[in-house]
Amino acid sequence: MDIYHAVTSDVKDIYDLIQIYAEKGIVLPRTYLSLYQHLQCLYVMKQDNNILGVAGLHVLGPDLAEIQSLVVSPDYAGKGIGRSLVKRIISDAPKLGISRVMSFTYETEFFKKCGFKIVEKETLPEKVWVDCMNCPKFNCCDEVAMIRYVG
Numbered sequence: 001m002d003i004y005h006a007v008t009s010d011v012k013d014i015y016d017l018i019q020i021y022a023e024k025g026i027v028l029p030r031t032y033l034s035l036y037q038h039l040q041c042l043y044v045m046k047q048d049n050n051i052l053g054v055a056g057l058h059v060l061g062p063d064l065a066e067i068q069s070l071v072v073s074p075d076y077a078g079k080g081i082g083r084s085l086v087k088r089i090i091s092d093a094p095k096l097g098i099s100r101v102m103s104f105t106y107e108t109e110f111f112k113k114c115g116f117k118i119v120e121k122e123t124l125p126e127k128v129w130v131d132c133m134n135c136p137k138f139n140c141c142d143e144v145a146m147i148r149y150v151g
């Protein structure tokens with residue numbers, strides 16, 4: 001089992017895995033186009049060419065990036081795949097000039113175990129003004145903002 005940068009032939013499986021959770025409203029849905037456009041930001045955990053987990057790192061500003069589309073196959077939950085993907089992102093982020101990695105999430109306990117702390121959403125204007133402004137849940141957002149300093 002290893003983590004790789006995603007390639008075009010991974011996109012269908014990435015899409016299907018994200019859809020499992022997007023249909024339940026747990027993560028935001030992604031289009032095929034969005035996955036191709038952001039392919040360089042995506043990591044996949046693979047075993048025997050099967051994708052068991054996905055995570056994306058999206059740069060939002062000079063020192064800030066967001067973990068997006070972090071999903072682990074339900075059959076492989078609880079085996080450390082999510083933590084390994086986050087660890088890889090935390091390790092690679094400083095190479096891009098990033099010193100803060102954030103997530104808007106329902107999975108606060110998981111992210112605490114990965115070294116993240118809860119912060120007020122207002123401390124992350126780069127996220128709020130780019131994405132949240134266009135979100136239907138803008139006035140009733142129930143996700144928790146979490147951040148980890150890296151590097």
Ligand SMILES: CC(C)(COP(=O)(O)OP(=O)(O)OC[C@H]1O[C@@H](n2cnc3c(N)ncnc32)[C@H](O)[C@@H]1OP(=O)(O)O)[C@@H](O)C(=O)NCCC(=O)NCCS
Pocket residue numbers: 021026027069070071072073076077078079080081082083084103104105106107109110113
């Ligand atoms: C959240 C998610 C990525 C976790 O991945 P995972 O591979 O199952 O998690 P790991 O096995 O790496 O867990 C790491 C630690 O977090 C804990 N943990 C994981 N999910 C947890 C949860 N829902 N509640 C409490 N603790 C949790 C694990 O018990 C483990 O703790 P330990 O160090 O004491 O052993 C996965 O459950 C998932 O895909 N969820 C649906 C999509 C989602 O919510 N993504 C996050 C969007 S921001």
